[in-house]
Amino acid sequence: MSFCFSFSKLILFVLNFLFVLIGLIIFAAGVWTAADSASILETIAFFSKTQSTVLQLYANTEFIYICGWILIAIGALVFILAFVGCWVVVSENRILLIVYTTFMCLVVLFEVIVVILLLALKSTHVVCASRERSVVLAILTIWLLCFTPAILFCIPWQWEPKVAAAMSEIFSENYVGTMGAFNVSEYDPFSLAADSFMIQFSCCGINGPNDFKSSDVTRKWHMQGRKYEKYAGDQVALPVACCKFENTKFFVNQQYADYQYSMVNTKCPVQPPTDFNQVACRDVIPVELDKHKLPLILAPVIFLTLEVIYYRCTCLEFFAELSNTMFNWLYFSI
Known part of the structure; x- marks a missing residue:
């Protein structure tokens, strides 16, 4: 004992x-x-x-x-x-x-x-x-x-609603876009990371494509990044990352200048937008985290x-x- x-x-x-x-x-x-x-x-x-x-x-x-x-x-x-x-x-x-x-x-x-x-x-x-x-x-x-x-x-x-609201605010204040709007040397790190996520998981915006309709939701993009090739301002509806791609090897290989060769429709970002992803990234994130x-x-x-x-x-x-x-x-x- x-x-x-x-x-x-x-x-x-x-x-x-x-x-x-x-x-x-x-x-x-x-x-x-x-x-x-x-x-x-x-x-x-x-x-x-x-x-x-x-x-x-x-x-x-x-x-x-x-x-x-x-x-x-x-x-x-x-x-x-x-x-x-x-x-x-x-x-x-x-x-x-x-x-x-x-x-x-x-x-x-x-x-x-x-x-x-x-x-x-x-x-x-x-x-x-x-x-x-x-x-x-x-x-x-x-x-x-x-x-x-x-x-x-x-x-x-x-906690998801509060986190989603905070994510939307961060996205609005930092995202300006990359491909089609700026030269590769001018890409913003946050925007490149966000585009990487949207392309890899075929989603668009935190809450969906409608995020890019309002300057209140995507402020910095509306002020600085609303460009695509020769189009600008109200002529551009979405960033290139929201478009559908036949493959994403160009992004994985960091050949960003070749993005148009992989697009389903090169006119996707222009008004009215076509062949774009309609899934909200906030719906993809929990699924991705759930895998780990x-x-x-x-x-x-x-x-x-x-x-x-x-x-x-x-x-x-x-x-x-x-x-x-x-x-x-x-x-x-x-």
């Missing part, structure tokens, strides 16, 4: 030490996200082989900024709890162990309640109307992303498994100390 309890103490210490490291990693990720969301998204794109353009559209949005600060808070909380857990195991303080075990049980209860609440919100299609509610939702979301894998399938209906969701699912599953083992060892240690205390009390009472 003593060997079993000693082994549980060892496991509990090892798991607490592991959670100390995890807390530091989460904290560092939060600092990085809050300080420079664009670079961390580029890093994620590099290691996950996700199209960098997909993640670039999320950069510097309010959602990502809030997520960074919440990751900092959660990382700090995990670190503190795990550090206290190590101290409890080493010191073998029974009162501290009772308090710590009780608190960890409350954490588990909180997770269960939040999962139930989010599932209930999803079933009733309640949409957050205020920024305060959005912040609360983000807190619950990231907490559960760290501890509960089921939340991955419960949150998109809440396995790491996002495995990480919280592994985390949750460790958490269950951790709580099991904590309770075992708690009941061992409790039974030992009761035995000593009965022994000396007799």
Whole structure:
């Protein structure tokens, strides 16, 4: 029996030490996200082989900024709890162990309640109307992303509208177009990345081709990039990237000047537009991200498994100390 309890103490210490490291990693990720969301998204794109353009559209949005600060808070909380857990195991303080075990049980209860609440919100299609509610939702979301894998399938209906609006704003302020409007040496990096995405996934605009009808939605394109060969201004309806192509090898090989040889219709961008893609890129992005969701699912599953083992060892240690205390009390009472 003593060997079993000693082994549980060892496991509990090892798991607490592991959670100390995890807390530091989460904290560092939060600092990085809050300080420079664009670079961390580029890093994620590099290691996950996700199209960098997909993640670039999320950069510097309010959602990502809030997520960074919440990751900092959660990382700090995990670190503190795990550090206290190590101290409890080493010191073998029974009162501290009772308090710590009780608190960890409350954490588990909180997770269960939040999962139930989010599932209930999803079933009733309640949409957050205020920024305060959005912040609360983000807190619950990231907490559960760290501890509960089921939340991955419960949150998109809440944050997608805000992210889509932020993406539209970024696109409007930065996109000017490339092929047919400028010389290759003058291509803007953001516009080239956006055109790459639209061509590869056969989509047009964040919300669809209608984005290019209004100067409010595509401001910079209307001011600087509304050109195609000899046409300009109201004569141009769409950027070349929205057109249908027979193949996209010219873009993959960076032979941008040869784009017309691959177009289904070289008059596509001119009013009235013909042979263009009508799918909104915002509808393509979740599908693309969904292809790379396995790491996002495995990480919280592994985390949750460790958490269950951790709580099991904590309770075992708690009941061992409790039974030992009761035995000593009965022994000396007799």
